Amino acid sequence: MEKFGAEILVDALINEGVEVMFGYPGGVVLPIFDVLYDSPIKFILTRHEQGAAHAAEGFARATGKVGVCLATSGPGATNLVTGLADAHMDSVPIVAITGQVPTGLIGGDAFQEADAVGITRSITKHNYLIKDIRDIPRVVKEAFYIAGTGRPGPVLIDVPKDVSTARAKPEKVDRVELRGYRPVLEGNKKQIRRAAEAILQSNRPVIYGGGGIIISGGSAELRRLSESHKIPVTLTLMGLGGFPGTHPYFMGMLGMHGTWAANRAIKDCDLLIAIGARFDDRVTGKLDEFAPHAKIIHIDIDPSSIAKNVPVDLPIVGDVKTVLGQLLKELEGLSQPNPKPREKWLAEISGWEKEHPLRYEKSKKLIKPQYVIEKIYELTKGDAVITTEVGQNQMWTAQYYKFDRPRTLITSGGLGTMGFGFPAAIGAQLGKSDSLVVDIAGDGSIQMNIQELATAVQYRIPVKIAILNNRYLGMVRQWQELFYNKRYSNTCIKCQPNFKKLAEAYGAKGYTVTDPAEVVPVLKEAFGNDQPCLMDFQVDPEENVLPIIPPGKGVYDTILAPPPKRKKKSSR
């Protein structure tokens, strides 16, 4: 039976298991929206296409499934760009569908025409312009396969209006055949053997894990490797939750705002086992001071991540979960070394942990942002999905919330997209309807996609927003304080809405909190509420994220939190 292109497209999406889509209508996607009108797909109308792209990301990262968003041509497509770039950097599987002007008008500067495929080429894993209705089923099948396998990423499909309105008998496509795309899953056996030997020979090993652990579902294998061989673990921002944050072998996050212990351990280790991570500059700091004494094993599914920034002694290309499984098996067969050096190493690391733990000065007068996060952690018992915006709110979350399970932290790591957290929370909540979803925000970032309050209210999506409101673009202000002589150029945003009233204006619940004693009661009330809630915590305005390794510097240049002030002993 002949069908319209739009029907074939929606059928293909349903065939891929799509249940939820995020997006925004417009002229050239009218035929697609007409089909969606009576399709079983739940469509979430965001209030900006950027919100739709981040919501698709949040959905994908909370569930591990491919997220889908839909926008019209021209401005609809360009508004997706930030979300696509974000998904590309953080390896998030999403499929974005954009409408395009009819094929006959392409290139003629038609109304709402933009070269979506050209614009998104460098920020997608792959993209398509469908010129022939018969290609729809194959392209959709390939798009989902490419987005969700290997190192995942965004795929864009641009659909001209005349392709949506053409009629054809849809072809059935069951298999994907891409001769240029065959991700390697299993690690090379000889390399695995060498890695196992290196692990057994090492006295001071460190595991440095990234987002690949979560994407591959390899947390259990990672834990076995760490526990059975007494190997301490540090994680990147993207890796948090991939190894229990409460585990005694966990040293905290590494890098610019990492813990002293984690960064010292990297400096002194003799073996660095990098797993599903990519040696980002925020992690390594000064390259020649990063793991200078270590032999480096690097396990990653993306060969181009290996030896990109740092030379690697033992590369293993493959899926993290699969390779760790192989490695564990290989290690089982080898005789175990003397545990003494490892115990000494672990003791040395605990010494560093005690020397400079994460700390901030408590206050009874001012709300400390770190305190809010500690209380969110205590009240949720770590059993929530946390999204963040970007900046100080994000780094404090990474430091003070202990993520024990994968997919409980959803944050924009690579691109650092302000305005990510709230729409991502909406997407995550759609994917995890039973979970408490909290966006830990800053007063700057939240205003970048605040319009999605309407989306949350319309669909009764009960996400909670905790704004750590310091009336500054705090992270930039912090850099100005530390590196630009306190010249606060354009970072003070004292002119801001009354967030409580703003939430109420949208029909959500709003709270203003200025007293530290009110933090817990308000959190409790909001978490118990089934509405979207926005909490405006007015925090200490000049609190800094510490420790910090200044950009391009090494661990010994770390600026640490000042030691706690000693209470004066009463004189005799």
Add this chain to the structure above:
Amino acid sequence: MKKHAISLLVENQFGALSRISGLFSARGYNIESLSVAPSSDPTVSRMTIVTSGDDRVVEQIGKQLNKLIDVIKVWNVSDYDSIGRELILVRVFAGDHSQDEIIRAGQAFGAKVVDVSEKSLAFEMMGDSQEVENFLNLLKTFGIKELIRSGTLAMIKEGNK
């Protein structure tokens, strides 16, 4: 920095060339020459890119190219025993020297005269990069009016892959 010839098999689809050239510009790699045309299989194009960079950069270029869905296979031809050829069309001034003199110079390099006028003379010449360079250096004494190069084509010798 050493020059490297990279040979690629890519899907013969619209957009494939811009993905590849876009990758070079987005990542700051340099393209000295690029040639592309369909291979014996019309669904596949063969591309030769000459680039330069240290070993680490050239290794990354290969990996990044391999990541593109439209790229089927990548070889760094310079790692193998290989054949490299370039075709040039070059026009030289014929005013100050006799045409015979210029034609003799061309013959020494196996170049063919393809266009003659009172004021100029054009050659077609093919060779490896060294031969082309030598020929062009010789022609400089007459004065080069116009030069069009195909970019290098490279093929790995049988039994070396």
